[in-house]
Amino acid sequence: MGVRKRTSADSRKEAQKSVAFAKLINVPTSPRKMRLVADMVRGKEAFRALGILKFSNKEAAARLEKLLRSAIANWEQKNDKKAESGELYISTIYVNCAPMLKRLRPAPQGRGYRIRKRSNHVTLIVDTIDNAK
Numbered sequence: 399m400g401v402r403k404r405t406s407a408d409s410r411k412e413a414q415k416s417v418a419f420a421k422l423i424n425v426p427t428s429p430r431k432m433r434l435v436a437d438m439v440r441g442k443e444a445f446r447a448l449g450i451l452k453f454s455n456k457e458a459a460a461r462l463e464k465l466l467r468s469a470i471a472n473w474e475q476k477n478d479k480k481a482e483s484g485e486l487y488i489s490t491i492y493v494n495c496a497p498m499l500k501r502l503r504p505a506p507q508g509r510g511y512r513i514r515k516r517s518n519h520v521t522l523i524v525d526t527i528d529n530a531k
Contacts, residue, residue, distance in 0.1 A: 421522075
């Protein structure tokens with residue numbers, strides 16, 4: 399690796415050390431359904447988002463609630479203090495596609511219909527409200 403790439407990689411690693419995040423990988427839900435829930439909490443204060451997710455009737459909300467609790471715990475671990483209400487917010491949340499499971503379903507006249515079982519990856523980053531301003 400060249401010097402330029404190494405310095406940029408080191409700077410990216412240093413920036414990553416101060417960021418508290420959590421990842422959810424290979425969730426067996428379609429990305430479209432997960433994005434609906436992610437859009438509900440994007441940019442919200444962390445404990446308010448927990449309330450929104452707790453009382454949402456979507457299946458993906460339970461998975462995101464657990465992921466948000468993990469991100470908050472990661473932030474507390476990095477900063478050696480407890481998170482208070484109004485201090486943290488969801489700075490970034492995004493949902494990417496994961497590999498699809500491709501299956502065949504029997505169809506009339508000897509044919510087969512293709513079934514695509516989709517899955518996704520979710521990344522959630524929390525930050526303090528002071529850093530946002």
